[in-house]
Amino acid sequence: MEKALQNKNPIFMLLSWAGKDKKYLYLSVLCSLISGLSTIVPYFVIYQIIEQVYHNTLTEALLIQNLLLLITSIIVRFGLFAISGTLSHKGAYRTLFKVRCQVTEHMAQVPLGSLNERNTGEIKTLLNEEIEKLELFLAHHLPELIFYMSGPIAVFIYLCTVNVPLALISFIPLIIAVAVMAIMFRGTNQMMDRAARSIANLNAIIIEYIQGMRLIKAFNMSSSSFQKFAKAVDDEFKTWKEISLKMGPPYASYIIIIECGLLLMVPIGGMWFLNGSLTGSVFILFAFVGSLYLTELRPLQELGMNFAQVLNAVKKCVTFLETPVFEQGQAFPKNYTIELKNVNYSYDGQKEHLKNVNLTIAENEKIAIVGASGSGKSTIVQLISRFNDVQQGEVLIGNQNVKAIEYEELLKNITIVFQKTFLTSGTVFENIVMGSSATLDEVREAAKKAQIDDFIISLPDGYDTKVGSFGIRFSGGEKQRIAIARAILKNAPILILDEATSAADPENQAEIDQAIAELCVGKTVIIIAHRLGMIKHCDRVAIVENETIQACGTHQDMLEECPSYKKVWQDYSKAREITYEL
Numbered sequence: 203m204e205k206a207l208q209n210k211n212p213i214f215m216l217l218s219w220a221g222k223d224k225k226y227l228y229l230s231v232l233c234s235l236i237s238g239l240s241t242i243v244p245y246f247v248i249y250q251i252i253e254q255v256y257h258n259t260l261t262e263a264l265l266i267q268n269l270l271l272l273i274t275s276i277i278v279r280f281g282l283f284a285i286s287g288t289l290s291h292k293g294a295y296r297t298l299f300k301v302r303c304q305v306t307e308h309m310a311q312v313p314l315g316s317l318n319e320r321n322t323g324e325i326k327t328l329l330n331e332e333i334e335k336l337e338l339f340l341a342h343h344l345p346e347l348i349f350y351m352s353g354p355i356a357v358f359i360y361l362c363t364v365n366v367p368l369a370l371i372s373f374i375p376l377i378i379a380v381a382v383m384a385i386m387f388r389g390t391n392q393m394m395d396r397a398a399r400s401i402a403n404l405n406a407i408i409i410e411y412i413q414g415m416r417l418i419k420a421f422n423m424s425s426s427s428f429q430k431f432a433k434a435v436d437d438e439f440k441t442w443k444e445i446s447l448k449m450g451p452p453y454a455s456y457i458i459i460i461e462c463g464l465l466l467m468v469p470i471g472g473m474w475f476l477n478g479s480l481t482g483s484v485f486i487l488f489a490f491v492g493s494l495y496l497t498e499l500r501p502l503q504e505l506g507m508n509f510a511q512v513l514n515a516v517k518k519c520v521t522f523l524e525t526p527v528f529e530q531g532q533a534f535p536k537n538y539t540i541e542l543k544n545v546n547y548s549y550d551g552q553k554e555h556l557k558n559v560n561l562t563i564a565e566n567e568k569i570a571i572v573g574a575s576g577s578g579k580s581t582i583v584q585l586i587s588r589f590n591d592v593q594q595g596e597v598l599i600g601n602q603n604v605k606a607i608e609y610e611e612l613l614k615n616i617t618i619v620f621q622k623t624f625l626t627s628g629t630v631f632e633n634i635v636m637g638s639s640a641t642l643d644e645v646r647e648a649a650k651k652a653q654i655d656d657f658i659i660s661l662p663d664g665y666d667t668k669v670g671s672f673g674i675r676f677s678g679g680e681k682q683r684i685a686i687a688r689a690i691l692k693n694a695p696i697l698i699l700d701e702a703t704s705a706a707d708p709e710n711q712a713e714i715d716q717a718i719a720e721l722c723v724g725k726t727v728i729i730i731a732h733r734l735g736m737i738k739h740c741d742r743v744a745i746v747e748n749e750t751i752q753a754c755g756t757h758q759d760m761l762e763e764c765p766s767y768k769k770v771w772q773d774y775s776k777a778r779e780i781t782y783e784l
């Protein structure tokens with residue numbers, strides 16, 4: 203793969219992605235070549251017949267011989283073309299599978315931050331539409347290009363053996379047509395780039411529209427959302443209209459020019475015949491064949507246009523595959539102390555979202571991070587787990603920079619429970635086990651501790667119930683308890699709870715608190731919670747304000763010494779006492 207990326211020629215890139223399946227593509231090209239070369243046979247037969255008629259030597263035996271030759275050439279031409287198509291499709295779909303695997307594998311190896319920079323629509327477009335265009339090239343364009351080109355080239359060579367000057371003249375329309383085509387393709391790369399961006403934008407808006415359907419309905423935003431969608435469709439329409447307007451005239455010119463061979467062959471060949479420098483049979487051959495053979499190249503124009511899109515798709519795949527991945531690192535340290543030293547971080551390179559953050563969390567210590575919404579609490583924990591990388595300063599675990607630790611090892615040793623739990627489309631069991639080799643008993647044990655076992659066994663298929671089947675939708679609280687069960691099962695030495703119990707209902711709160719308390723035993727724990735009740739699990743509290751950690755200490759010390767923490771605590775206590783009178 204590395205080697206392939208250094209070699210930027212798109213065709214070589216594609217062939218290198220095909221790997222061992224290149225053989226199908228090469229064989230397909232070979233079949234296309236032979237099939238294309240067989241185009242020469244009918245022209246040869248025509249010339250033979252003209253000669254035989256002209257010299258009055260045509261016999262029944264010769265007619266049958268010519269007929270057999272024609273039938274054989276037709277069988278070879280279309281038989282091999284069909285075989286070529288079968289082979290090219292086999293090679294193409296295997297290659298597509300490999301490219302899709304590489305892209306998805308690469309996605310898992312790049313920092314989450316660099317994926318966030320690309321919108322969902324862009325990645326979906328790359329995986330579906332852009333990679334699909336590679337099939338168009340490998341299965342269709344490549345064999346067809348060889349097929350359509352080899353025939354006329356063979357005929358041209360054959361015509362040269364008959365009469366070189368006239369053969370060269372018969373070639374002139376192609377030179378002019380190719381020049382027109384070259385003019386046509388000037389600037390199309392940028393246009394195709396724009397077309398790809400426009401379809402990615404359209405995809406992103408469709409995804410946003412579907413995902414945000416509830417919000418759209420709740421706030422009656424359908425008209426404005428439709429406007430956004432309509433604008434994206436309009437942009438797509440305008441882009442393709444512009445492309446069509448730019449390509450239409452040269453396309454028509456190409457078709458017309460390539461058909462103009464007769465305009466050269468009849469007067470020039472006729473004059474040479476009249477002044478005796480050409481035999482009648484050669485004149486008739488050129489008048490028919492010399493003006494016809496180039497029309498075989500008509501489809502090349504369309505192939506050329508599609509090829510620009512294929513090049514664009516290859517470029518997109520290469521750019522994505524070149525996104526830097528995590529480098530190989532060292533083993534996870536034996537000590538689970540976490541340290542943030544002079545950490546600065548900005549999402550956009552402009553506003554500083556974290557400034558000079560310093561925090562040390564001892565092994566087995568439990569620390570709560572509190573602060574206003576948007577103050578940077580989640581950003582801090584994301585830097586520890588390398589969802590994003592610090593831009594200045596360093597994050598250390600067991601005195602080792604997290605960037606130097608093997609990424610998989612890092613993820614193995616850290617469990618994060620987020621506020622929003624993502625459930626995959628598998629069974630409930632698969633959603634808790636998450637690829638580990640835990641048994642059903644172990645999974646149930648974890649689920650019991652997370653207070654979700656009773657609910658799961660009440661489902662139609664218990665732990666084998668498919669998420670989303672039987673119209674089953676999990677509530678926010680149920681999803682969070684599944685996430686807690688996952689964390690209990692994973693049992694990593696470092697635990698991060700980012701608003702992990704925000705959706706717990708009051709009935710289960712006490713049990714979940716108990717589950718979390720058990721989960722935290724013997725671990726280095728960071729808890730982010732707006733419900734400050736979680737602080738009772740913690741040894742210390744750190745408060746984030748003005749993009750940095752303002753103060754850190756025990757709950758009692760902070761109440762006495764940190765006015766902003768005191769205020770946060772008072773606000774929380776007051777909020778708990780509020781009752782709504784209806």
Ligand SMILES: Nc1ncnc2c1ncn2[C@@H]1O[C@H](COP(=O)(O)OP(=O)(O)OP(=O)(O)O)[C@@H](O)[C@H]1O
Pocket residue numbers: 318549550555573574575576577578579580581582
């Ligand atoms: N992917 C992102 N791109 C750009 N800005 C971001 C991104 N994620 C967070 N931010 C910004 O960084 C700041 C800190 O966000 P963060 O999520 O860390 O805050 P938080 O304290 O965890 O908030 P909350 O308590 O509401 O979850 C906010 O201003 C937020 O808008």
